[in-house]
Amino acid sequence: xxxxxxxxxxxxxxxxxxxxxxxxxxxxxxxxxxxxxxxxxxxxxxxxxxxxxxxxxxxxxxxxxxxxxxxxxxxxxxxxxxxxxxxxxxxxxxxxxxxxxxxxxxxxx
Amino acid sequence: xxxxxxxxxxxxxxxxxxxxxxxxxxxxxxxxxxxxxxxxxxxxxxxxxxxxxxxxxxxxxxxxxxxxxxxxxxxxxxxxxxxxxxxxxxxxxxxxxxxxxxxxxxxxx
Numbered sequence: 001x002x003x004x005x006x007x008x009x010x011x012x013x014x015x016x017x018x019x020x021x022x023x024x025x026x027x028x029x030x031x032x033x034x035x036x037x038x039x040x041x042x043x044x045x046x047x048x049x050x051x052x053x054x055x056x057x058x059x060x061x062x063x064x065x066x067x068x069x070x071x072x073x074x075x076x077x078x079x080x081x082x083x084x085x086x087x088x089x090x091x092x093x094x095x096x097x098x099x100x101x102x103x104x105x106x107x108x109x
Numbered sequence: 110x111x112x113x114x115x116x117x118x119x120x121x122x123x124x125x126x127x128x129x130x131x132x133x134x135x136x137x138x139x140x141x142x143x144x145x146x147x148x149x150x151x152x153x154x155x156x157x158x159x160x161x162x163x164x165x166x167x168x169x170x171x172x173x174x175x176x177x178x179x180x181x182x183x184x185x186x187x188x189x190x191x192x193x194x195x196x197x198x199x200x201x202x203x204x205x206x207x208x209x210x211x212x213x214x215x216x217x218x
Contacts, residue, residue, distance in 0.1 A: 010121035011191045013176075019194075023202050023210050030214075033160055044153060051142055051186060060188050064197035066179060067122075067190060070172070077160060079169050081176060082120045085128075088173035093132050101132050105139075 013071075013081040020071040028072050036076060040069035122180075122190040129180040137181050145185060149178035 021028075028036060047062040054062075074081050088094055093101040130137075137145060156171040163171075183190050197203055202210040 007192055007195055010119050010123065011195060012119035012121045013125070014119065016122070016194060019198060022208060023198070027210065027214065037157060037160070041153075044150075048146060051146070051182070056186070056188065059186060060193035061197050063179070063183055063188055063190055064193040067194055068198060070175060070179075073160070074172055077165070077168060079165065079172055081172055084169035084173040085125060085176055086120060088170050089128060089132070089177060099131060101136065105136065 013085065016067060017071045017075055017081060020068055021075050024072060025075065028076050031076075033073055033076050036069065036073050040066065040073060043069050122194065125176060126180045126184055126190060129177055130184050133181060134184065137185050140185075142182055142185050145178065145182050149175065149182060152178050 031039075043062065043065040047059070047066050050059040050062040071081065074084075091097070092099045093103060095101065095103040095107060140148075152171065152174040156168070156175050159168040159171040180190065183193075200206070201208045202212060204210065204212040204216060
């Protein structure tokens with residue numbers, strides 16, 4: 001894992017999963033995916049509130065929490081987030097295949 | 110940005126934000142934070158369904174979508190996710206300060 005205290009180094013999705021596993025894996029196993037999903041939802045709600053009402057610093061802390069809980073769930077489910085992102089988005093937009101999306105604007109995403 | 114097609118390289122949170130910005134920034138600006146949050150919530154719902162009912166490959170695709178929308182919102186809000194995570198979790202558990210969390214099990218997280 002990269003040293004997580006250095007802001008200038010690349011901090012990867014695998015570093016995130018590894019950091020969260022080190023910090024919380026014993027708890028995560030007890031809680032399981034469903035219990036952990038409840039915490040994720042709480043943090044998503046706090047992110048929404050922070051984006052509407054709070055400072056950028058507070059929003060940043062809520063983004064961190066959402067990412068931490070998402071990494072927790074991925075750890076419990078045995079999913080590698082880097083592989084997941086690169087498989088789906090690494091070759092371009094999943095809708096149109098272009099690196100700069102050319103999907104119709106009415107379409108998702 | 111790292112080459113996103115190489116699975117062995119570290120793919121960072123900044124690479125994720127950069128990839129999504131390249132792919133979707135013109136759309137993101139039109140949609141704004143509130144419109145984008147709706148898409149994030151839809152993907153969070155799809156992740157929940159995939160974790161309950163689908164294969165690991167399908168769950169991985171939904172994790173990728175949640176991360177993509179989270180990166181989109183961070184881009185629109187001007188938040189650097191790497192800095193956000195390292196500020197909050199890089200020095201240990203925000204609750205107890207230890208790298209292996211020692212918070213009381215009844216407490217969050």
